[in-house]
Amino acid sequence: MSKPTPVSVDFAVPADARLYRVVAGQIQQMIQDEKILPGTRLPSERDLSARLDVSRASVREALIALELTGVIEVRGGSGIYVNDRNSAPADINGAGCGPFEVLSARRLIEGEVAAMAAKLATDSAVDAIMQTVADMERHGEDQVKSDAADRAFHMAIAKATGNSALVLVLTNLWDERGHLWSKMEEHFHTAELRQQTLVDHRRIVEAIAARDAAGARRAMRAHLERVMREFSRGWGVKGASRAAGNESDWQV
Incomplete structure (x- = not known):
């Protein structure tokens, strides 16, 4: 089966534009050029990836950006549909880097930061990391506080290296x-x-407390790779149904 010909669009973007913004513009241009009406389901991520000749991670980030601006609507278990707000270019300025870009960078950097912390952390620094794990466990039902404890955990590991540039x-x-x-x-x-995530954090801090640099690196990378897998799985598919293989083509 031959590879689909990439879409050619006239969507003008800055030379330094983030890839997901370029892809979002291409998808919106496709909707306009092909006169895809509101309420119509878009092709699957797989098909869009092949058609635009970009990774499916970039397509997913672009679709999230278009959902934020109201251009499309994601209906869990059904598909991705054109919304009725598609007459003007999507304004996704200030949305930040794509989540997969951030996770990829964090995996590279935080794995080494965890290894360095295992070698250099003082006892008090290890105690500070452990405290953030306890905070996250205590605030498990409060997403705002749990997210704050999550960030505090990773920042405490960076601080444990004693390197302010890494912080x-x-x-x-x-x-x-x-x-x-x-x-x-x-x-x-x-x-x-x-x-x-709490289980992952315990494994990381245990390795740091044991002064196991290689183990800390592995545990941190495994943690961030798991988050990437979560963000890559089917739209609206929960763990049980996914494990049973109940995924349709457009979801993966």
């Missing part, structure tokens, strides 16, 4: 968790997955 880098990465990230979590993050 600054991690702060900037976490500050990129903007509207796109929040919408992605709304679709894919559940109470069960937050509980798994």
Whole structure:
């Protein structure tokens, strides 16, 4: 089967535009050029990826951006539909980096930060990391406080290295968790997955406390890779149904 010919569009974007914004513009241009009416279901992520010749992660980030601006509507278990707000170019300025970009950068950097913390952390620094795990466990039912404890955990590990430049880098990465990230979590993050995050955090801090640099690196990378898998799974598909294989083509 031959590869679909990539779509050619006249959507003008800045040379330094983030990829998901370029892809969002291409999808919106496609909707307009092909006169796809409101209420019509769009092609699957797989089909859009092949048609636009970009990764499915970029397509997913673009669709999230278009959902935020009202251009499309995601209906869990059904599909992605054109909304009635598609007459003007989507305004997705200020949405930040794409979630997959952020996670990829964090996996690269935070794995090494965790390894360094295992080598250099003082006892008091390890205690501070453990306290954030306890805070996250205590606030498990409060998403705002739990998210704050999640960030505090990762920042405490960076601080445990004693390197202020790494703290600054991690702060900037976490500050990129903007509207796109929040919408992605709304679709894919559940109470069960937050509980798994707590399990991941315990493994990381145990490795740091044991001064196991390689183990801390592995645990941090495994944690962030799991989050990437969560954000990559089918739209609206919960763990049980997904495990049973109940995914339609457009969802994956």
